[in-house]
Amino acid sequence: MGFRPLEHKRDVSVCSLMRLMQMICCVLVLQGIFLSGAMADTAKxxxxxxxxxxxxxxxxxxxxxxxxxxxxxxxxxxxxxxxxxxxxxxxxxxxxxxxxxxxxxxxxxxxxxxxxxxxxxxxxxxxxxxxxxxxxxxxxxxxxxxxxxxxxxxxxxxxxxxxxxxxxxxSRNDTSSTEQSADVAVSSGRPGNNKPVIAIDAGHGGVDPGAIGADGVYEKNLTLAAARELAKTLTDTGRYQVLLTRDKDVFLRLQQRVEIARKANADLFLSLHADSIGDSKHRGASVYTLSENASDKEAAALASKENKADVIAGIDLSVENSLVQSILIDLAQRETMNLSATLASNMVTELGQDIQLQRRTHRFAGFAVLKAPDIPSVLFEMGYLSNQTDAKLLQTPAHRKKIAKAVLRAIDQYFKQHEF
Ligand SMILES: [Zn+2]
CATH class of the missing domain: 2.60.40.3500 (Immunoglobulin-like)
Structure with missing residues (x-):
């Protein structure tokens, strides 16, 4: 295993106006920091x-x-x-x-x-x-x-x-992990209404870069960019309230991601990822839902890779494994799994019109992040960073917008089908 620096890669496509606005914001933020002296002790x-x-x-x-x-x-x-x-x-x-x-x-x-x-x-x-x-x-x-x-x-x-x-x-005097994660999660849309709450989970973050593309791009940065685009697309309709499990480059435990969604009574949980494999020709998006048994070897391998996020960040899993395993697949969860499958199949249909999908998509695997027993959850691998075309497309805002619009159509249909 080689070295993997985790610094931010700048999105190359940010237009100059945005950059100027960012700079102005930075100056304002920095001024605020110097005034309060809050970050004056940050070591470099x-x-x-x-x-x-x-x-x-x-x-x-x-x-x-x-x-x-x-x-x-x-x-x-x-x-x-x-x-x-x-x-x-x-x-x-x-x-x-x-x-x-x-x-x-x-x-x-x-x-x-x-x-x-x-x-x-x-x-x-x-x-x-x-x-x-x-x-x-x-x-x-x-x-x-x-x-x-x-x-x-x-x-x-x-x-x-x-x-x-x-x-x-x-660290006994530290606040609990759930309280800390509340600082990280960001929700948009008006609170206190009856709009469905969609939890969008940008995979990886902070100490865990996720997959690294052939051109050096990090999965954690692409998932965040895609999550923000999807959040905007959903919020703009006025029909949904959106919750981002993270809105910055920070690490979250898999279980924390689920907890954030559950705390907000989310109606759907959508985890965004972009995989990488040895075969650089292999490309296309894929949609996954939870099953006790993976539908095939490849899906199982992917789940075990995604589940390693906590290991990568240096977390002792011996306590958590038993917790995760103790979640019983009862009737309630079976219903959740059916609903997850509905959303997944809508996504396959809608995404299939606009972007390249893998031949056999909507597969089942044991992803830890999909284990909320009461929230329909889908994991969406948006493409392969090991493939040049996919990696390039995912770094393009227009492509991420295309994805967001297709997912919006799939979610609209889901709520129509079930009349919640
Ligand atoms: Zn991932």
Whole structure:
């Protein structure tokens, strides 16, 4: 696994007027920030380095000021997670790109508002022998230094347990994850009316980039752009109230996404994604709904890939797995599944008129994000980022508008069919 930087890729098609407006907004926002002094302490990453020594691997982050940090270890796969307050990491990460020594991969990004996360993948069980912040000296800035040494699985598991205990003791005063996610979700449309609520879930985000296109585009940025376009299209009709599970580049747990929709009493849940596979010729969109058993091997593989978002962000799934598994497929859920299938089939019909679909679309797979027992849910893979045509189209606002209009027609039909 190589290095994956998570900085924003700018949408190339933003027109200059928009850019000017953005700049004006930025200035206004920055003024507000300076006036309040809220972001004055945001540390900036100046660079990162990797040092491989005979008995340890050293990872260094150069910073322009002091930061608070905390870390823990997770197994299966082995990972070292370092959390810091929100920092600004736009600097290139130097020689860490290729990985080296005990480190096989690096990811970083916003984990949740207020928390920036760095995830180091380690190819074999390795523990943190030292982690400390060096003050400036010898012409160098502040440095966060992490030394890793190899160990066995048992020692790793013990260190992981200890580190998790220390971590949760530290964050015990934090607000719950649901409260935090409320800051992230954004709804539009007038509240307090009887309009159906459509939850739109932009897949991935923050520390989890999702698939990465051949041209370097990130799935997380395309899903957000598509979610915003769809939200606008639905809101503009005046018939729907729209809820975005995220409206910025932030990580959300799969379960959080569902919780946000449930809290808002959403009538539909639509998760947007764009996959990537080895065969670069393969293209087309596909619509998925939940089933206990995947309809085919490919659908199962995709579900397991999408379900790994939490692993990528460094979350211990041992607690959550049992929770997810305990959701029984009862009668209520069967009804939900029928409704999901109705929406999915409408989407296939409508999208099929405007964009390229895969030959066998509307497939079933065990996506964790579709497991709300009471909200009809569909996962929409808008295309393949591994395919040049799909990747290019998905970066085009006109194409995303086409998609949004087709989905609107499918949703309109759905509500007509069921007369809610
Ligand atoms: Zn995805």
């Amino acid at each position: 990453v100046l660079g990162a380095r990797l040092g491989v020594y005979p008995d340890y691997t050293r990872f260094v982050i150069d910073l322009d000021r002091e930061v608070d940090f905390t870390h823990f270890l997770l197994p299966d796969p082995y990972r070292i997670i370092i959390d810091m307050p929100e920092i600004d990491w736009t600097a290139p990460p130097g020689n860490v790109t290729a990985g080296g020594g005990l480190i096989s991969g690096l990811r970083y990004g916003l984990f949740k508002p207020g928390t920036f996360r760095v995830v180091l993948d380690v190819g074999q069980p390795s523990v943190v022998s030292k982690i400390f912040l060096l003050p400036p000296g010898d012409g160098k800035s502040y440095r966060l230094v992490i030394d890793l040494v190899p160990t066995g699985r048992d020692a790793f598991m013990t260190a992981s347990r200890d580190s998790m205990q220390a971590y949760s003791a530290r």
